[in-house]
Amino acid sequence: MTTALVTGATAGLGAAFARALAAERRDLVLVARDAERLSATASDLRDRFSVDVEVLPADLASVDGCELVEKRLADASRPVELLVNNAGIGLRDAFLENPIEDEERMLALNVRAVMRLTHAAVPGMVTRGHGDVLNVASVAGFGVTAPGSTYSATKAWVITFSESVHLTLRQHGVRVSAVCPGFVRTEFHSRAAIPTENIPDVLWLDADDVVRDALADLRRGRPTSVSSVRYKVLGGIVRYAPRPVFLRLIGRAARTVGR
Structure with missing residues (x-):
């Protein structure tokens, strides 16, 4: 069996990735902050799919948490063939309304952790001549969002980073892809206290x-x-619309929200 490592694996897209990969008969390494919930998720997957599931409780917004997972990814005796960088957070308010500590935590988790874990995983993949990395971004990363949240900036980085590394590594048999969902029914919005009642x-x-x-x-x-x-x-509209036109539309939306 091959092994996949999934971050943010106890809920939402992370849990869905874990289920799908276990159904493919892949062994798993699951990473999340909540050790109790992580153990319960691992136990359920072992029982349902008869795969080996290792758990790594870690806060990837911290350097120590990243280093713990990096060490596992770099272990050549237990190669990870697929890395899913799913862990991430959003903030409800605009940049100037958020404490700088919250902005820094989002940057550390959404950007730094993705970079560090990818950097730890891909050398072994290149040596073996195969491997995959999935980085969860968002359609919000294709353009600016109102009312000025910097979440979209972190996801724009993930998209550009993934495309760049994809071009670098594909000649070595390593595939890298940015996953860009829209609104997904998970815990993401409730955790960030983002209202969703007006979303069609x-x-x-x-x-x-x-x-x-x-x-x-x-x-x-x-x-x-x-x-x-x-x-x-x-x-496609967000990504390829003429920038001045798109920024005017977003600016109008931001003024409407601010009324």
Whole structure:
């Protein structure tokens, strides 16, 4: 069996990735902050899919947490063939309304941890001549979002980073892809206290569908994965619309929200 390591593995997309990979008969290394919930998730996956599941309780917003997981990724005697960088957070308010400590934590988790874990995993993959990295970004990373949240900036970094590393490593048999979902029914928004009651039902995605599409796109060698036709269209508009026009529209939206 091959082994996959999934961060943020106890809920949402992380849990969906863990289930899908266990169903493929992959052994797992699961990473999350909540040790008790992590152990329960691992036990359920072992019972349901008869795979080996290792747990690593770690806070990836800290250097110590990253170093713990980096050490496991660099262990050549127990190679990790697929890294899923899923752990991440968002903030409800605009940049100037957030404590700088919250902004720094988001940057550390959404950006620094993705960079460090990828950097730890890919040398062994290059040596073996194969391996995969999935970095969970967002369609929000394709453009600026109102009312000025810096979450979109962190996800823009993940997209550009993934595309760049993909171009560097594909000649070595290593595939890297950024997963860019829209609104997914997970704990993400409630944890950040982000209101969702005004989001139309048509914009919500199922976590299992996003994971299925992400794994399929990775195997096709695509550097980005956007789930569903509606988000492919919306993401394309955000990404490729003339910048001055798009910024004017977002500016109007921000003024409306601020009223």
